[in-house]
Amino acid sequence: MLFVLPVQIRFAHCDPAGIVFYPRYFEMFNTIIEDWCEHGLGSSFREMHMHLGYGLPVVNVECSFLKPTELGEILSAQLSLNRIGNTSLHVEINLFGPDNVQRVGAKMVLVLMDMKTRKAIPLPQSLRQKMLQYLK
Amino acid sequence: MLFVLPVQIRFAHCDPAGIVFYPRYFEMFNTIIEDWCEHGLGSSFREMHMHLGYGLPVVNVECSFLKPTELGEILSAQLSLNRIGNTSLHVEINLFGPDNVQRVGAKMVLVLMDMKTRKAIPLPQSLRQKMLQYLK
Amino acid sequence: MLFVLPVQIRFAHCDPAGIVFYPRYFEMFNTIIEDWCEHGLGSSFREMHMHLGYGLPVVNVECSFLKPTELGEILSAQLSLNRIGNTSLHVEINLFGPDNVQRVGAKMVLVLMDMKTRKAIPLPQSLRQKMLQYLK
Amino acid sequence: MLFVLPVQIRFAHCDPAGIVFYPRYFEMFNTIIEDWCEHGLGSSFREMHMHLGYGLPVVNVECSFLKPTELGEILSAQLSLNRIGNTSLHVEINLFGPDNVQRVGAKMVLVLMDMKTRKAIPLPQSLRQKMLQYLK
Numbered sequence: 001m002l003f004v005l006p007v008q009i010r011f012a013h014c015d016p017a018g019i020v021f022y023p024r025y026f027e028m029f030n031t032i033i034e035d036w037c038e039h040g041l042g043s044s045f046r047e048m049h050m051h052l053g054y055g056l057p058v059v060n061v062e063c064s065f066l067k068p069t070e071l072g073e074i075l076s077a078q079l080s081l082n083r084i085g086n087t088s089l090h091v092e093i094n095l096f097g098p099d100n101v102q103r104v105g106a107k108m109v110l111v112l113m114d115m116k117t118r119k120a121i122p123l124p125q126s127l128r129q130k131m132l133q134y135l136k
Numbered sequence: 137m138l139f140v141l142p143v144q145i146r147f148a149h150c151d152p153a154g155i156v157f158y159p160r161y162f163e164m165f166n167t168i169i170e171d172w173c174e175h176g177l178g179s180s181f182r183e184m185h186m187h188l189g190y191g192l193p194v195v196n197v198e199c200s201f202l203k204p205t206e207l208g209e210i211l212s213a214q215l216s217l218n219r220i221g222n223t224s225l226h227v228e229i230n231l232f233g234p235d236n237v238q239r240v241g242a243k244m245v246l247v248l249m250d251m252k253t254r255k256a257i258p259l260p261q262s263l264r265q266k267m268l269q270y271l272k
Numbered sequence: 273m274l275f276v277l278p279v280q281i282r283f284a285h286c287d288p289a290g291i292v293f294y295p296r297y298f299e300m301f302n303t304i305i306e307d308w309c310e311h312g313l314g315s316s317f318r319e320m321h322m323h324l325g326y327g328l329p330v331v332n333v334e335c336s337f338l339k340p341t342e343l344g345e346i347l348s349a350q351l352s353l354n355r356i357g358n359t360s361l362h363v364e365i366n367l368f369g370p371d372n373v374q375r376v377g378a379k380m381v382l383v384l385m386d387m388k389t390r391k392a393i394p395l396p397q398s399l400r401q402k403m404l405q406y407l408k
Numbered sequence: 409m410l411f412v413l414p415v416q417i418r419f420a421h422c423d424p425a426g427i428v429f430y431p432r433y434f435e436m437f438n439t440i441i442e443d444w445c446e447h448g449l450g451s452s453f454r455e456m457h458m459h460l461g462y463g464l465p466v467v468n469v470e471c472s473f474l475k476p477t478e479l480g481e482i483l484s485a486q487l488s489l490n491r492i493g494n495t496s497l498h499v500e501i502n503l504f505g506p507d508n509v510q511r512v513g514a515k516m517v518l519v520l521m522d523m524k525t526r527k528a529i530p531l532p533q534s535l536r537q538k539m540l541q542y543l544k
Contacts, residue, residue: 011170011181012163015283016290016343016457017523018186022466023284023438026431027148034147045147046208049424050154058430062470068526071288072182115425118476147423148431152321152479153387154424158330159298166295185288194294198334204390207424251289254340283442283453284435290458299420306419317419318480322426344454 001133003040003079005032007095009069019068025104026061029093032077033110040079041130055115059088063106067097074098081135084128087111087120092136137269139176139215141168143231145205155204161240162197165229168213169246176215177266191251195224199242203233210234217271220264223247223256228272273405275312275351277304279367281341291340297376298333301365304349305382312351313402327387331360335378339369346370353407356400359383359392364408409541411448411487413440415503417477427476433512434469437501440485441518448487449538463523467496471514475505482506489543492536495519495528500544 007028015021033056038044048054069075075095083090088111095104111120123131143164151157169192174180184190205211211231219226224247231240247256259267279300287293305328310316320326341347347367355362360383367376383392395403415436423429441464446452456462477483483503491498496519503512519528531539 010167011185011287012166012293012295014288016286016288017463017465018288021284021438022469023431023434026434030148030429030431031146044208046206049147049207055425057425057476058473060470060472061430062468064468065466068465070182071185072180148429150424151419152422152424152426153327153329157302157420158333159295159302159420162295162298166293191289193289193340194337196334196336197294198332200332201330204329282439283457284438302420303418316480318478321419321479342454343457344452 001080003032003036003134005035005077005079007032007075007077009071009073009075011071014071017068019070022065025063025065025095025106028077028095029106029108032079032093033091036079036134040134041127043127043130049115053115054121055113056089056110057113059109059111061106061108063104063108065104067101067103069095069097069103075103079134081131082107084123084131084135086122089123089131137216139168139172139270141171141213141215143168143211143213145207145209145211147207150207153204155206158201161199161201161231161242164213164231165242165244168215168229169227172215172270176270177263179263179266185251189251190257191249192225192246193249195245195247197242197244199240199244201240203237203239205231205233205239211239215270217267218243220259220267220271222258225259225267273352275304275308275406277307277349277351279304279347279349281343281345281347283343286343289340291342294337297335297337297367297378300349300367301378301380304351304365305363308351308406312406313399315399315402321387325387326393327385328361328382329385331381331383333378333380335376335380337376339373339375341367341369341375347375351406353403354379356395356403356407358394361395361403409488411440411444411542413443413485413487415440415483415485417479417481417483419479422479425476427478430473433471433473433503433514436485436503437514437516440487440501441499444487444542448542449535451535451538457523461523462529463521464497464518465521467517467519469514469516471512471516473512475509475511477503477505477511483511487542489539490515492531492539492543494530497531497539 013020013024093106149160170181229242285292285296365378421428421432501514
C-alpha cells in the first residue's frame with residue numbers, strides 16, 4: 001500500500017529560477033512523514049514528541065531531483081517502506097508531477113529515538129504492525 | 137465576508153522551545169494569501185507571477201504574537217480587508233487556536249507590482265470587484 | 273551606540289522575483305539579535321536557552337520594506353534600543369544597502385521569558401546595564 | 409585542497425528537540441557552495457545567476473547525519489571535489505563539531521545549467537581550472 005498525498009508548490013518553496021529550492025523538498029518530506037504518522041499510523045508527531053518523548057530523526061537520505069518543479073504545481077507524493085528494522089525505518093518518497101512524470105525520488109532511513117537519552121529504541125509492536133501495510 | 141482556512145502547525149514551524157518560530161508565521165501568511173488569491177479571488181499566484189508578470193509584495197506589516205502555539209495544533213486563519221487602495225491592499229489576518237483564543241493578529245499592506253519595472257500598478261477592476269466582498 | 277553587522281543576501285533568501293522573500297528578513301533579524309546578545313551583551317542564546325532556561329520571544333513587530341534587495345548584496349544591519357522596560361525590550365533594526373539607501377526598517381518588542389512557566393521575567397540588572405549603551 | 413568555513417548553528421536552524429532540523433543542513437550546504445564559488449573560484453552566485461544566466465542546481469544528494477548538533481555550536485565545514493565531469497561536479501561536504509567529531513557527511517552532484525533553456529552546459533575552461541585545486 002502507498003500513502004498518497006497532494007503537495008502544492010508554494011511561492012515560499014521557489015528560488016530565483018522560479019523552481020523549487022531543493023532544501024524545501026526536505027521540509028515537504030518531513031510534512032509528508034508527519035501526515036503519514038498521523039493519518040496512516042494513527043500516531044501524531046505531537047503525541048510522539050510532546051507526550052511520549054520520542055522522535056523520528058533522519059539518519060541518512062539519498063535523493064534525486066529528476067525534473068524541476070514550478071510555482072503552483074500540485075505534485076502527488078507517494079510514500080512506502082523498503083524495510084522495517086528493529087529501531088529503524090527505510091522510507092521511500094516519490095513525487096510525481098500533474099503530467100505523471102517523476103520529479104523527485106528519495107530514500108531515507110529514520111530511527112525511533114528517545115529524545116532525552118538520544119538513543120535509538122525498538123519500534124513498538126503496535127506501530128510496527130501498522131507500518132507493515134506500507135511495506136513493499 | 138471572511139476567508140477562513142485551517143493551518144496545521146508542523147514540526148518545521150517549531151523552535152527549540154517547542155512553539156512556532158515567529159518568522160514561520162509570515163510564511164503561513166504568504167500561503168494564506170496565495171490560497172485567498174486562488175480560491176477567493178480566482179487568480180492564482182502561478183498565473184499572476186508566471187503569466188501576467190505581476191507580484192503582490194508586502195510593503196508594511198504589523199503583527200502581534202498574543203499566545204504561543206504548539207506543534208500539531210490546528211489554527212483557524214481568518215483573512216479580511218481593511219482597505220482597498222488604488223494600487224494597494226490592506227489585509228488583516230487573525231489566527232485563532234482550537235480554543236478560539238486569538239494567537240496572532242497581523243495587518244499588512246500589499247501592493248500590486250509589475251515585476252519587470254518594479255513599479256506599483258492599479259488593481260484591475262475585475263480583481264477589485266472580487267476583493268470588495270472581503271472588505272470589512 | 274549602534275550594533276552594526278553585515279548581512280549577505282543568500283540564494284536561500286530570494287524568491288522567484290529574484291529579491292528577498294520577506295519572511296526571510298525576520299530570520300535575519302533573529303540572527304542579528306543572536307549576534308547582539310552574544311557579542312554586544314556577552315550572553316549567548318545557547319547560554320540563555322540551554323543553561324538558564326530563558327527565551328527572548330518577539331511579542332510585536334512592525335516592519336516596512338522600503339526597497340527590494342537582490343541576491344548577493346551585502347546589507348548593513350544597525351540595531352539600537354528605543355526603550356528598556358521591566359521585562360521587555362524595544363529593539364529597532366534598520367537595514368541599509370551598499371548604496372546607503374535604507375531597504376528595511378523594523379521595530380520589535382521582545383520579552384524576557386522563563387521558558388518553563390512561559391511567564392515574563394524582569395531583565396537581570398547586569399543585562400540591563402549592558403543594554404543601556406545601545407539605548408537611543 | 410579543502411575549502412574550509414565555520415558555520416554557526418542558529419536558533420532558526422533548530423527544532424523542538426533543540427538540535428538542527430535536517431532540512432536546514434541543506435540550506436547551509438547551499439551557503440557553503442555560494443561562498444566557495446565566490447571566494448574559492450572567484451565566480452559569485454550573483455554574477456552566475458543575474459548576469460550569466462547560469463545556475464548550479466543539485467541533481468543528486470546523499471547525506472548521513474552522524475551526530476546531532478545543538479544551538480550555538482560552531483561547526484567546521486570542509487568542501488572538496490570527488491569528480492569534475494563535463495557539465496557536472498561531484499562535491500563532498502563534511503561538517504565537524506568543535507570536538508572534531510564528524511556530525512554530517514554529504515555527497516552531491518551539481519550541474520551547470522543554462523537557466524533559460526534548463527539544459528546542462530559544459531563547465532567553462534577557466535572555472536574548471538580553478539576547480540582542479542579542490543579535487544581529491
